[in-house]
Amino acid sequence: MKLLVFNIFLLTVAAVFGQTFYPKHRVIKKYHLMTLAPVNWFRALHHCRFLGMNLASITSLEENNQIIQQIKIEGHERKHFWLSGTxxxxxxxxxxxxxxKTLTFTNWGGLQPDNLPNEDCLQIWNVGDGPIDDSMWNDRNCSHDLYFICEEEKIEYEYCSS
Structure with missing residues (x-):
């Protein structure tokens, strides 16, 4: 009985004060452009998982623009990249x-997805050196070889200094 009361006490204390001692944190996504060799969508998915990452998922305009900027900064604006959408x-x-998750944010190019036969996977289609709007999403046959983007999630903690 004493053990049960003690356990309930600990759970109550943890519930009330736990947040006080748990550090604030945020998840930061870091993207890795894989440009050594183009591969099909399945191999891209597998390669990212092998490295402890995921094939990239874009959930906001901010993330989309971050990836497009990275593609341009690294000099790959004429390459196409697999994302994890399917x-x-x-x-x-x-x-x-x-x-x-289901796609909530999208950045499909004009008339995309056009759902042609066997176009079941999602790519970033870079059409040149123009503005960021030139890089749109397209549905593509998953067996086509493209470069790909792996996504790494890092947790950044904020600790109290006092």
Whole structure:
């Protein structure tokens, strides 16, 4: 009985004061452009997982612009890249395999996705050296070889100094 009361006491203390001692944190996404050799979507997904990362999932305009800027800064503005989006196995549109979520933010190019036969995977299609708007999303046959973007999530903690 004493053990039960002690455990309840500990759980109460943890619930009340736990947040006080748990450091504030935020998740930061870091993107890695894989440009050594183009591969199909499945190999890109596998390679990112092998490295402890995920094929990139873009959930906001800010993330999309960050990736496009990185592509341009690293001199790859004429290359196309796989993202983790796919409709393989889904009847209700595209999902991110990197995070398991349905697409909420999109940046499809004009008339995309056009859903041509076997175009079930999502790529960033870079059409040149123009403004950031020139880099849009396109549905593509998953067996096509493209470069790809891996996403690494890092947790940044904020500790109290006093």
């Amino acid at each position: 409709k393989l196995g889904f009847n209700d549109g595209y999902h991110w395999m990197g995070n398991g």
